[in-house]
Amino acid sequence: MFGIVRPCTHRLTQGLKAEWMAHLCGLCLALRADHGQFARVVTNYDGLIVSVLTDAQAGTADAARRTAGPCPLRGMRTASVAKGEGARLAASVSLVLASAKIRDHVADGNGLLRRRPVAAAARKVAAGWDRAGARTGATLGFDTAVLVDAVDRQVGIEELAGPGTPLTVITEPTETATAAAFAHTAVLAGRPGNAAPLAEAGRLFGRLAHLLDAVEDRTADAAEGAWNPLTATGATLAEARRLCDDAVHGIRLALRDVEFADSALVHVLLVHELRRSVDRAFGTATCAHQGPGAPGYGQPPQYGQPPQYGQQPPQYGRPPAGGPYVQGQQLNGPQAPYAGGPVPPGGGSGGHGGGWSGGEPQQPKKRRGLIAGCAVATGLFCTCQVCCADHYEGPWSRKKREGWCSDCCDNCDCGGADSSCCDCCDCCCCDCG
Template identity: 45%
Template sequence: MFGILQPCRHVLDDLRDEWRAHMCGLCLSLRDGHGQAARLTTNTDAVMVSVLTAAQRDASAITRTAGPCAFRSMRRADVVTSTDPGIRLATSASLTLATAKANDVVAEQRLALAPAAPARGHAARATGRALHRKATRTGDVLDVTNVLTSLDRQTDLESTSSDLDALTGPTADACVTVFSSSADLADVPDNRQALADIGSEYGRLAHLLDAIDDRADDDAGGAFNPLTATRTSDTEALARAQLSADRIAERYRDLVLHDDRLLKALLIDGIAQAVRRRRRAGERREIAAIGAGRQTWPPHPPADWPGGTPYPPPFPPDRSWYRRILPFTGVTFCGPALCTDHWNHCSDKYKAPLADCGDCCDCCDCP
């Protein structure tokens, strides 16, 4: 539940209205039941929980027409009502996980796992208490206490354990509770074990991807990061995440579902896209590091280049402006800069392609 799912509008295609109905339904449920500020806890992973519940039910989700909203360009839209089981579960999950996040900030300050920030700690403590009260009011659809108990173990493990599986365990346990609760609400008990397995793998995957995203900032600020603490490279973390994604796809086939087109686009395709996005971001960072370190073309010297001898740049650095701009124009407008790794003639640096067609779907790099 870290907001790792970012559905591509081209993959959603004719499912976009259904996706928006669940997303806006969750946002409005948080507003109507818990105040305007609660809408800040809305995230795409919680929306997926609503879609997951709906996919298991034979009856269609009940919708209503919502008024204009700035996030919909001041247009009306059909949204899933706040009484729908999936929306109720998503609402409870959003508030519960936001509470856990606030509690984690407080615990990190207490155990010195993050740079000292008293004001941030006090704000997180007050926010956590308010969110906990709101989450408790939704406890009829989700075992809030069980989820928070699982996630509260996280900080203690961070101060004592150096095992990556142990560090991702609390998130896995919390997601098991959330995912399996959807089977109870949909009244499909046969799905409970498969969803528990999917939730466990999803929790580990989300924790790993979140750690990859935060690693640079955590290392720079002196905050705890599970990958740094366990000396796990991003490549190894992505390999673990890919294994979890494969297991989720395998167990997904065991679920009893009705119309699962939107769920598959969000969960299966969304997870694959999330892993792929981090892998390609890592490749771009490596290319940028090569370019910054070598400033040469090609990025590696030929095999027969004498060891210890500087590899010269392919073009003289003091060449005139038109000798820079003409090759730059050709590389930029004739394709290489768009689709392949290339030499930037203006900056004399090795660059990654400007567009990465595999990052989102087969034809584009969607925002």
């Protein structure tokens, strides 16, 4: 699963989460229905935005749904999923863009694709996806030739790029491809007047996707000696960040000119989540559900900064940091006094203020063996707990871990006339789009 728009479940209301999953599953099933089981591997978070845009303009979300059968990725549960032209257009675009990604990796010689037999097989798969995407696109009145042409031009542009080449020159093919896909959603939804602003939003989205991919892959590309736009042009991260911030702002402005029947999910994905995607790629994201293993966990707040959400402020009647235990062992002998009185025997509060419950430290759970851990890991992935659960038990270590999407909400920055109504988990009440 790839894509720059990866909304955290903590930031979506139950209704928006169901809508998002309906489009994600609808894209996956549209790929299977039109192109076979293997095509489902190109399901991605960004492709479903095409389906979201189509439904948001048409205003027929309820009619464009069907009940899908049990799926291992949904924990063997049924679900209401998107169907129709929006999902099929998303499938067509996803196939062609996945083909572009494969060709780009082949041209850069990334990983196993440096080997000629593997590269040849990858090119064959990419060509098949191009043809499949073109067939589906033709039935919807969408000519995928603009996407394929963009893919072909990308290689030539990268070969000519050098120090001083503007980053926007390199991102132009991606911009052109995504602009065409976004604009065609207006045709499918019967709102041709939306084509121009959606094309602008799509162009900036393509620029953003290309730049964020370059930023995230910069270190890996340098280690492998692979081509990277930032390294090839000598562009700084500050310059890339400026272009990304401008693109996010431009998308927001473009969406204001689009006539939607229901813009809630579009607003969350293309306004709020894009901003968080930029923060995540440049390492400036903050998370209110931080826990062990998260960047900065356990570090005190900077001087003059309020404690972060989720950090408990000091409380009277409680032991100092670490309590009466050091690395899980109770200290021998009498404890040093602290605010609230000495620690009673056994580490408890003795029933006095603070109510700190000490007791014996819990023994760590015994690690699972290789086979048992693999079985548990398979179950975690197949039921999406690794991604969507707030917490899950590590398959081998059995330690408590946070789900990949458990990074949480920060303050909503709607900037609209009524942005005060927003909170971190339901920020679409503002009228900023």
